[in-house]
Amino acid sequence: MGQMEDIGSRIETHQNEFLTFTLGAEEYGIDILKVKEIRGYDAVTRIANSPEYIKGVINLRGTIVPIVDMRIKFNLGNVEYNQFTVVIILNVAGRMVGMVVDSVSDVITLGPEQVKPAPEFGAALDTQYIIGLGAVEERMLILVDIEKLMTGRDMDLVDAQAA
């Protein structure tokens, strides 16, 4: 039992830590606990007849992981693949997904008072996936519910019946 409580309180303290990354001019934040690792962009195996933003699949230590390019999905940033291209490997709803972004910035902690509700417009993302807007000094972070986004209809990463 004691162990369970420990894990519970750890989640509590981490809940406000966000990994921030940029897509074009916008800065986003996602729950750090959903991030498995960050790696460079490697050769992917293309999947026939899939949407353009699904770049293909890679071998991540024996597991087949799909890679999505958020820059293509949301028409943001420069779609270029070089040694600086970053893939964030996410662990969402028991599945692994890699997401290509422009760059990863840092990990920041936000107190509840720093998170403001999002207005109905303004980002490339549908508001249903946005938890809120985070204010850190001069920066504004769009906080995304990455699990909801990646398993949602929009991304089409999950079979309809499995979702």
Add this chain to the structure above:
Amino acid sequence: MSQPNTSPPSQQGQQAIDMSQFFQVFFEETGEHLSAMESLLLAVDPADPGDEELNAIFRSAHSIKGGSSTFGFKDMSELTHEAETLLDRVRKRELPLTIPMVDALLEAGDVLRAQLARHKGEAGDEVDAAPVVARLNSLTREPAQAPVAVDTDTGWGLFADEAPAAPAADPGYGFFDAEPMSAPPAKPAAQPPEWGRRTTDHPDVIVAAAGRRGNDKQVVSPNGDSSSIRVGVDKVDQLINLVGELVITQAMLAQRAGRLEAEGVSELSVGMADLERNTRDLQEAVMSIRMMPMSFVFNRFPRMLRDLAAKLGKQVELKTVGDQTELDKGVIEKITDPMNHLVRNSVDHGIEMPEARLAAGKPAHGTLTLRAYHQGGNIVIEVADDGKGLDRDRILAKAVERGLPVAPDISDQEVWQLIFEPGFSTADKVTDVSGRGVGMDVVKKNILALGGSVELDSSTGHGTRVVVRLPLTLAIMDGMSVAVRGDTYIVPLASVVELLHPGSRDIKTVSGQGRVVEVRSEYLPVVSLSEVFGGHGKAIAEKDSIMVIVEVEGAKTALLVDELVGQHQVVVKSIEANYRRIQGVSGATIMGDGTVALIMDVAALVRLARH
């Protein structure tokens, strides 16, 4: 799960510390004893039961009772006690074995199974054991040649005193009943090897099938065989994954070594060849751990047939051939439901009522034959009955009624295929056995999903035979890698018939859309993979491409690819674990260089060609 209040206090004190581990063992073993008891009861001939058979049934019941009272599962031990009292009198020939007894004992087995499931924490309603207990009780008392049996406890006490047949177990048993608290010391004395050999707390698979086979076949020996150990399936799977990775690393090394040109390369290549052979042997050895005999599937049918036949008023005899044919545990688990369907169908629709059979000049009892054997890299499972066979006219009429396109002169083989259409049932009335038309199409779908195939053969008046072909394992397969516009794909070697250069052969267009090619005076539909899969690479001229002739479900198709790359044994990885299903692709594998290659779903591609 109910906690045992009567857990052994004294001499088992040390073991009691880790009781949960033994619960698991108890559940496993009781399940095995129940299965053993059931199959023995089904095999025994009530008219002339052998001593050894009766003793074996008794021992199974005895073990269940011993275990359940040790762990404090009072409901189970009470019921087994009744069964055992009856069995004891039967084995001592005080009572003749009768069919109602066998029925009652089988029912007791069912109730015990349900009780066991509840103790395991599985869902299920509370089972009322009282009717079975009463039945067993009255059967025990019936001929009443000895007044001892009026009170079963007394009867039991007497038995313990006499107890000539099972000297090792019985004394402990006698104590047990009279003074539960003093029983445990006797229990381990009777069966120490069974406790001693457990090494894990996930006893799901028995390594070394020999031990398991022994159990399934005949008597469950009270002394466990030390030649096998129980290992959790998760451990075996981890081993298989690791070996899979090793195979990939080995292939990668071999590829890189092949590119080297320097001194000592020949020595290196000798070493690489050894490594390859050893890796392959290791992989085969590890895969064989997951192999289980077909009897795991077959063993459930004697009981099912007995109940079904009784319900339908038919007489059915079951023959099994090749019980010891082994296949992957994963395949076994997935084949059980389709097999159930096929057997039910045979009994319900195939085998006629006894009168009809006699009228047709056949013996009153029908025969259902289950046969399993290896053929190449596949396992073949046949379900055959000597019933009335399929009715061509009825099926055709039904097909027309359902608006399926059928020519009146189609071959029998094509007619039989119709029953695999969704919702196709020719049963006059829906019974609770079958006839809802959700049978054969599901069977076919499940088997295709396993990479297998179903064929059906029928002869009116003589019976029906369903032949299921399955790969031995789902984890590894032989594949041929091909290039399509710069991408590499794997074609399962099992479906490849031959490779051809189209060369001067013409690929002809049929009515402006489908295309065919003539191969050995046969016209085969053509699928251009560069059209299906696309790709960034340049498409090559069709005459320079290679035709891979594949055969699925008896139909051949020519797949056009750009280039052959090689032949490998590939470890099949799931795409759906992290992504959705991809049309025309059944899975993925990791190539020697660490990149991913997609495995073609040949059956889907062929379907694409036909529509």
